[in-house]
Amino acid sequence: MSTAAKAIRQPSQSMVNGFDPARLNELPEPLQKNIRRRDRSLGPGYRLFYDEPLEIVRGKGVTLFDRDGNEYLDVYNNVPSVGHSHPRVIEAVHQQMQTLNTNTRYIQEPILEYSEQLLSTFPAELGHVMFTCTGSEANDLAMRVAKYVTGNQGIIVTAGAYHGLTAEVSSFSPSLGVGVPLGPNVRVIDAPDALRYSSDTVSLEDHLREQVRSAIADLHRHGIGVAAFIADSIFSSDGVYAGPTGFLRPIVEEIHAAGGLYIADEVQPGFGRTGEEWWGFQRHGIIPDIVTIGKPMGNGIPVAAAIFKPELLVDFGKNIRYFNTFGGNSVAIAAAQAVLDVIREEALLPNALEVGNKIVSELKAFSQDVEQVAEVRGSGLFIGVDLVTDRSTLSPNGSAATEIVNSLRRDRILISACGAQGNVLKLRPPMPFSSNDADRLLEGMEKAFTTLR
Amino acid sequence: MSTAAKAIRQPSQSMVNGFDPARLNELPEPLQKNIRRRDRSLGPGYRLFYDEPLEIVRGKGVTLFDRDGNEYLDVYNNVPSVGHSHPRVIEAVHQQMQTLNTNTRYIQEPILEYSEQLLSTFPAELGHVMFTCTGSEANDLAMRVAKYVTGNQGIIVTAGAYHGLTAEVSSFSPSLGVGVPLGPNVRVIDAPDALRYSSDTVSLEDHLREQVRSAIADLHRHGIGVAAFIADSIFSSDGVYAGPTGFLRPIVEEIHAAGGLYIADEVQPGFGRTGEEWWGFQRHGIIPDIVTIGKPMGNGIPVAAAIFKPELLVDFGKNIRYFNTFGGNSVAIAAAQAVLDVIREEALLPNALEVGNKIVSELKAFSQDVEQVAEVRGSGLFIGVDLVTDRSTLSPNGSAATEIVNSLRRDRILISACGAQGNVLKLRPPMPFSSNDADRLLEGMEKAFTTLR
Numbered sequence: 001m002s003t004a005a006k007a008i009r010q011p012s013q014s015m016v017n018g019f020d021p022a023r024l025n026e027l028p029e030p031l032q033k034n035i036r037r038r039d040r041s042l043g044p045g046y047r048l049f050y051d052e053p054l055e056i057v058r059g060k061g062v063t064l065f066d067r068d069g070n071e072y073l074d075v076y077n078n079v080p081s082v083g084h085s086h087p088r089v090i091e092a093v094h095q096q097m098q099t100l101n102t103n104t105r106y107i108q109e110p111i112l113e114y115s116e117q118l119l120s121t122f123p124a125e126l127g128h129v130m131f132t133c134t135g136s137e138a139n140d141l142a143m144r145v146a147k148y149v150t151g152n153q154g155i156i157v158t159a160g161a162y163h164g165l166t167a168e169v170s171s172f173s174p175s176l177g178v179g180v181p182l183g184p185n186v187r188v189i190d191a192p193d194a195l196r197y198s199s200d201t202v203s204l205e206d207h208l209r210e211q212v213r214s215a216i217a218d219l220h221r222h223g224i225g226v227a228a229f230i231a232d233s234i235f236s237s238d239g240v241y242a243g244p245t246g247f248l249r250p251i252v253e254e255i256h257a258a259g260g261l262y263i264a265d266e267v268q269p270g271f272g273r274t275g276e277e278w279w280g281f282q283r284h285g286i287i288p289d290i291v292t293i294g295k296p297m298g299n300g301i302p303v304a305a306a307i308f309k310p311e312l313l314v315d316f317g318k319n320i321r322y323f324n325t326f327g328g329n330s331v332a333i334a335a336a337q338a339v340l341d342v343i344r345e346e347a348l349l350p351n352a353l354e355v356g357n358k359i360v361s362e363l364k365a366f367s368q369d370v371e372q373v374a375e376v377r378g379s380g381l382f383i384g385v386d387l388v389t390d391r392s393t394l395s396p397n398g399s400a401a402t403e404i405v406n407s408l409r410r411d412r413i414l415i416s417a418c419g420a421q422g423n424v425l426k427l428r429p430p431m432p433f434s435s436n437d438a439d440r441l442l443e444g445m446e447k448a449f450t451t452l453r
Numbered sequence: 454m455s456t457a458a459k460a461i462r463q464p465s466q467s468m469v470n471g472f473d474p475a476r477l478n479e480l481p482e483p484l485q486k487n488i489r490r491r492d493r494s495l496g497p498g499y500r501l502f503y504d505e506p507l508e509i510v511r512g513k514g515v516t517l518f519d520r521d522g523n524e525y526l527d528v529y530n531n532v533p534s535v536g537h538s539h540p541r542v543i544e545a546v547h548q549q550m551q552t553l554n555t556n557t558r559y560i561q562e563p564i565l566e567y568s569e570q571l572l573s574t575f576p577a578e579l580g581h582v583m584f585t586c587t588g589s590e591a592n593d594l595a596m597r598v599a600k601y602v603t604g605n606q607g608i609i610v611t612a613g614a615y616h617g618l619t620a621e622v623s624s625f626s627p628s629l630g631v632g633v634p635l636g637p638n639v640r641v642i643d644a645p646d647a648l649r650y651s652s653d654t655v656s657l658e659d660h661l662r663e664q665v666r667s668a669i670a671d672l673h674r675h676g677i678g679v680a681a682f683i684a685d686s687i688f689s690s691d692g693v694y695a696g697p698t699g700f701l702r703p704i705v706e707e708i709h710a711a712g713g714l715y716i717a718d719e720v721q722p723g724f725g726r727t728g729e730e731w732w733g734f735q736r737h738g739i740i741p742d743i744v745t746i747g748k749p750m751g752n753g754i755p756v757a758a759a760i761f762k763p764e765l766l767v768d769f770g771k772n773i774r775y776f777n778t779f780g781g782n783s784v785a786i787a788a789a790q791a792v793l794d795v796i797r798e799e800a801l802l803p804n805a806l807e808v809g810n811k812i813v814s815e816l817k818a819f820s821q822d823v824e825q826v827a828e829v830r831g832s833g834l835f836i837g838v839d840l841v842t843d844r845s846t847l848s849p850n851g852s853a854a855t856e857i858v859n860s861l862r863r864d865r866i867l868i869s870a871c872g873a874q875g876n877v878l879k880l881r882p883p884m885p886f887s888s889n890d891a892d893r894l895l896e897g898m899e900k901a902f903t904t905l906r
Contacts, residue, residue: 015774034560041568043581043763044770048558055560059553077555079778090550097543100512101533101753105501107487107508115494128496133586133755134779140619165777166593167621179772295778300554302586302755302779310496317497319632321468324618325532325748326587326755 014177016398016422017405019048027052049416051406059084062430062437064414072412075429075441081271081296082342083432089299089338096334104131104328111333117340119307121278123287127310131303131328135267135294136164138304141322142290143168143228146261148320149312152225153185154260156215160191160238160420163230163265172230175237175420185224187215191238191420192247195375195386196394209250216258226260228290233280234269239419240384240426242274242377248284261312264288267304268382271296272343273431275353275380283379296431301335303328348431352380355438359383359427362442372400372452381433384418385425387452396421404448413444467630469851469875470858472501480505502869504859512537515883515890517867525865528882528894534724534749535795536885542752542791549787557584557781564786570793572760574731576740580763584781586755588720588747589617594775595743595759596621596681599714601773602765605678606638607713609668613644613691613873616683616718625683628690628873638677640668644691644873645700648828648839649847662703669711679713681743686733687722692872693837693879695727695830701737714765717741720757721835724749725796726884728806728833736832749884754788756781801884805833808891812836812880815895825853825905834886837871838878840905849874857901866897 021039024032034055038046048054054072058065061083064072074084082089104111115129132138147153155172157163162175170176171183182188189211190197197204216226229251235241252262269280270293281288289312294304305328326332343349360376360383367373367385374394375386387397387404401417404425408415418426429437474492477485487508491499501507507525511518514536517525527537535542557564568582585591600606608625610616615628623629624636635641642664643650650657669679682704688694705715722733723746734741742765747757758781779785796802813829813836820826820838827847828839840850840857854870857878861868871879882890 031560034562034565037565037569038560040580041565041572041582042557043583043761043766045581045583045766045773045775046557046770047774047776048560053560055562056555057553057561059555064553064555064559079556080554084553084555085551090547093550094543094547097546098538100510100517100537102509102512102517102530102537103532104495104499106517107484107491107501107506108510109487109508112487112490112494116490119494127493128498129494130496130498134590134777136777137587137590137619144620144623165775166590166619167597168619170597176773300779300782300784302782302785308496313496313498317499320498320629321500322498322618323500324587324589326753329753329755331753332755 015047016418017049017402017416019050019053023051031055050409052409062433070412072414073437073440075413075415075427075433077430078268078273078428079295079300080430081273082299082339082346082348083430086299086342088342089335092334092338093301093331096331101329101331103325105323108330110330110337111328114333114337114340122291122307125287125309126291126307128308128313129305130308130322131305131332132324133302133304133326134164135292135304136166136169137324137327138267138292138294138306139163139169139230139265140166142263142292142306143230145290145308145312145316146228146263148316150225150227150259150261152227152260154219154224154226155183155186156212156226156229156255157186157188158191158231158235158238159188161232162237163232187219189215191235192241193239194241194244204244205247205250208247209254212251212254216254226255226258228261228263229255230263230265232265232268233284234274234379234382236268236382237418239386239424240378240382242283242379242382245283246285248281249286252286261289262286263290263292265292267292267294271339272349273352273380273382273428275349275356278349297339298332298335299339301332302326303332303336343431346432352431355433355435356380356383358435359438359442363445366446367449370449370452372397373449378427381429381431383427385427386419387423387425396423398422400452401425403451407448407451408444411444411447413441468500469871470502470855470869472503472506476504484508503862505862515886523865525867526890526893528866528868528880530883531721531726531881532748532753533883534726535752535792535799535801536883539752539795541795542788545787545791546754546784549784554782554784556778558776561783563783563790564781567786567790567793575744575760578740578762579744579760581761581766582758583761583775584785585757585759585777586779587617588745588757589619589622590777590780591720591745591747591757591759592616592622592683592718593619595716595745596683598743598761598765598769599681599716601769603678603680603712603714605680605713607672607677607679608636608639609665609679609682609708610639610641611644611684611688611691612641614685615690616685640672642668644688645694646692647694647697657697658700658703661700662707665704665707669707679708679711681714681716682708683716683718685718685721686737687727687832687835689721689835689879690871692839692877693831693835695736695832695835698736699738701734702739705739714742715739716743716745718745720745720747724792725802726805726833726835726881728802728809731802750792751785751788752792754785755779756785756789796884799885805884808886808888809833809836811888812891812895816898819899820902823902823905825850826902831880834882834884836880838880839872840876840878849876851875853905854878856904860901860904861897864897864900866894
């Protein structure tokens with residue numbers, strides 16, 4: 001698949017914003033002690049954030065506290081989407097824990113109530129919800145259904161995509177790096193990087209259409225039919241590509257023409273984070289065949305789901321069925337219901353839009369003359385800042401991003417980075433992030449940017 | 454693989470003890486209404502238990518309550534292992550929810566404390582724990598590691614095994630039925646069915662050794678090396694085969710000789726349920742390379758884990774790493790710690806052993822002259838009752854099991870069934886099941902058995 005392959009930037013094998021274990025001796029003694037203890041029990045598969053990892057003991061709203069009582073502004077965690085330790089979620093979980101926590105093989109009314117409310121946030125075409133515990137499980141199930149329904153195996157993803165960690169899902173998550181090989185049935189297309197894409201003759205949309213056509217043709221040449229195109233609707237791990245809206249449409253048209261399904265992975269952009277709509281795909285004016293949701297859904301209580309066009313489940317439901325022991329259990333649903341209620345009652349969508357717009361416009365303003373800032377982009381409270389070595393080459397600058405992330409961390413502002421080269425600052429705070437919180441963030445970033453000049 | 458294949462009983466495609474949707478119209482109107490509502494939102498992939506499904510609204514200890522206030526003795530649910538709505542778990546979760554619920558990329562002491570305590574229940578060779586949300590994810594991760602470490606793809610399981618629901622794990626879960634094909638790299642051996650195995654010359658142990666040898670040879674003949682043998686240490690879905698202890702040893706010897714790993718799936722038998730030891734494999738006097746744990750771990754808060762010999766993670770940890778967003782988060786660990794504490798403080802292991810032994814011996818006594826009861830077997834509070842058409846043919850009697858299960862349900866005692874033909878009654882109550890609870894169960898079963906005579 002020469003067209004697409006040419007454009008792939010090989011994701012680095014090391015984790016973006018990961019602590020380098022080789023530098024353990026440079027840390028304060030108490031931290032060293034607990035990291036050694038961690039290494040002994042949890043082993044080398046676990047990673048920590050930041051050059052100087054954090055020991056967190058408490059969280060409230062958009063604030064995290066370390067063991068010395070220091071406060072950190074959380075501009076990173078999307079799981080506690082309605083804020084750390086939100087009283088409504090705490091209370092809902094507590095009530096439910098005192099009452100019942102059981103599985104979906106008994107009838108329970110709350111899951112019906114929640115499912116109906118949840119489905120009402122989706123286009124009418126998406127009529128069934130199936131619950132899992134994690135976004136990975138939701139994507140795993142979505143792909144199982146896609147393969148079953150189409151009878152095909154081929155999967156198309158973007159070059160820096162991340163969809164999860166099961167054996168199946170990691171086989172179509174190129175951002176995991178070369179240590180985790182893509183499946184022989186997986187093809188990658190370019191991320192929708194409008195900043196770096198440049199052509200006088202072919203629009204980005206047409207380029208993406210062409211990429212998908214090539215991927216499909218290559219799959220066919222290998223005797224593989226198309227099961228699905230799956231994409232995070234804001235391309236989080238690719239580097240946060242929120243616009244121009246509409247670029248997903250030609251991709252979906254090509255996939256459908258080839259008999260495949262379009263799976264919208266809303267695990268990251270979902271539940272109103274993008275500010276304009278409940279779901280990221282809605283910004284592109286398209287209707288997925290399957291949607292997967294997760295992270296923010298239960299504010300930290302593990303719950304996730306896949307939403308389907310009902311016709312996709314007729315045979316799968318009959319012949320395969322699906323039972324997830326903890327998936328959608330009583331407590332998970334109670335947490336999810338509380339999150340849904342809070343998002344509505346605290347008007348977190350308009351807040352995400354307003355505060356997000358403010359952050360983007362002010363960041364743009366004060367980074368205008370910072371050569372290493374190529375672009376500030378995003379939607380709502382999902383914002384990326386693309387750092388480069390210089391604006392003429394637009395060469396990704398991962399080390400500048402690492403520097404900024406760690407400089408902010410020292411200033412007690414927590415962000416991270418993403419993108420194939422780790423060069424995109426990722427701002428993705430809990431959704432009750434206020435205008436004042438934005439001010440503190442912006443002040444910190446302006447200061448951090450001075451180190452780049 | 455003719456030897457093994459010959460003995461495979463094809464699992465039925467319909468769910469054991471599942472409600473048949475075709476009989477919806479026979480149910481009381483309010484139940485029909487909620488099942489229709491359920492079908493509309495959740496779709497056809499969801500199943501309910503029992504001929505007359507239950508609408509459960511509350512649980513306490515070993516008792517479940519339906520919406521009309523009827524009490525049911527729970528002899529089935531192993532997830533609420535320390536009892537429904539246990540105050541210690543409720544309190545631990547509530548405290549933690551009010552404090553912090555975040556992920557493992559920050560240092561947190563409670564996960565270290567818990568991990569150390571958990572690992573102390575395992576043989577010293579098993580030194581690292583990695584957290585997931587579900588047993589499926591734990592088995593998926595275990596198999597990823599097994600394949601990575603051995604460089605091989607071959608998997609060997611028993612004929613009625615269930616290990617989970619991800620794409621990967623369902624490919625080696627034959628109990629899911631013919632709708633879910635086994636992977637081309639998967640071979641099955643007979644379940645260790647001591648009741649039906651009969652030979653004057655070859656012991657069951659030697660028969661299983663021979664089965665594994667054949668499976669390995671067949672894999673090799675197809676150019677496939679052995680990654681792992683994985684087995685539920687009490688063979689729950691095969692039909693509850695607790696003994697004779699020791700039959701796993703020759704299997705493990707053969708697997709190791711072929712360069713594969715032995716993965717003990719303790720998702721069902723683990724956390725003391727078998728009464729004698731914390732983990733089912735310990736009853737067989739063997740040491741696994743990887744152990745997976747789940748269901749009872751957090752009393753319903755989703756948490757699961759894989760435990761490894763540390764040498765298996767050296768390269769995997771470095772080159773692959775693993776991050777599970779909710780896996781081992783603060784609240785999951787708080788719940789798991791409470792469960793561990795309660796198991797110890799309420800002496801639930803000796804209780805499981807004592808009450809389990811009582812149930813087995815009394816069941817044996819009063820079923821002595823029931824022709825359809827071929828065997829009562831189990832360990833601790835994991836008990837199977839093998840029903841047959843008659844004791845001479847030992848032909849599995851799934852319909853008798855369905856009858857007993859539903860007759861007990863009408864008597865407000867909840868059990869289920871397992872085994873390839875659904876012919877084995879499965880008794881697996883929350884662990885604080887008392888001697889009085891056992892009396893009620895036994896009384897109910899004696900009554901139900903009279904319908905078989």
